[in-house]
Amino acid sequence: MKNKLFLKGFTLIELLVVISVITLLMGISLPALQMARKAANKTKCASNLKNIGIIWAIYTDQNPDNLPDAVSLPTAPIISSEMTILKSLAPYMNSDSVGIYQCPQDDLGYFADRQTSYEYLPGLAITFDPANMQKIIDTSRRSPEIISVLADADVFHPAPKDVDARLTVYYDTHVDWLFISIP
Numbered sequence: 001m002k003n004k005l006f007l008k009g010f011t012l013i014e015l016l017v018v019i020s021v022i023t024l025l026m027g028i029s030l031p032a033l034q035m036a037r038k039a040a041n042k043t044k045c046a047s048n049l050k051n052i053g054i055i056w057a058i059y060t061d062q063n064p065d066n067l068p069d070a071v072s073l074p075t076a077p078i079i080s081s082e083m084t085i086l087k088s089l090a091p092y093m094n095s096d097s098v099g100i101y102q103c104p105q106d107d108l109g110y111f112a113d114r115q116t117s118y119e120y121l122p123g124l125a126i127t128f129d130p131a132n133m134q135k136i137i138d139t140s141r142r143s144p145e146i147i148s149v150l151a152d153a154d155v156f157h158p159a160p161k162d163v164d165a166r167l168t169v170y171y172d173t174h175v176d177w178l179f180i181s182i183p
Helices: 012-062 085-092 095-101 110-114 130-141
Strands: 118-120 148-152 164-170 175-181
Touching: 012 085, 012 095, 012 118, 012 148, 012 164, 012 175, 085 095
Parallel strands: none
Antiparallel strands: 118 148, 148 164, 164 175
């Protein structure tokens, strides 16, 4: 009886075919994964803004006669003695939650430079002062769902086609797009 030894295995061509199929599948799935990552980052940013909006609501509930008088960060120049929105809202939040001021898509370094990726909209930087009375009256006539409080400092997230938009938290604490321009 003759024993024939047969080696069972893959041929070089079979291995190359398997590797090429795996490469093709990865090439197809990576763009989908990147889109999913961007969508998750947008959701995290919206959640951060919602949390800041809740802190904002607590502030305005406890200080009914004024709004935070703060500089518009991170795009405005800052002087260390000036009040920032972070300092204004700090007593109303947990010290461990300063991470809510960072947008995960902030690749421009706003958070690294100014400790926030969101801009306090300076139109609300008013106090209850007779000199600001007309501004307060004009603001109070507007519906809370259209008064924006904080927005992305730059266009970090993909928005509807051909429109510049920033995620924004509004006075009534809902988060939506703030459309900058329509070409």
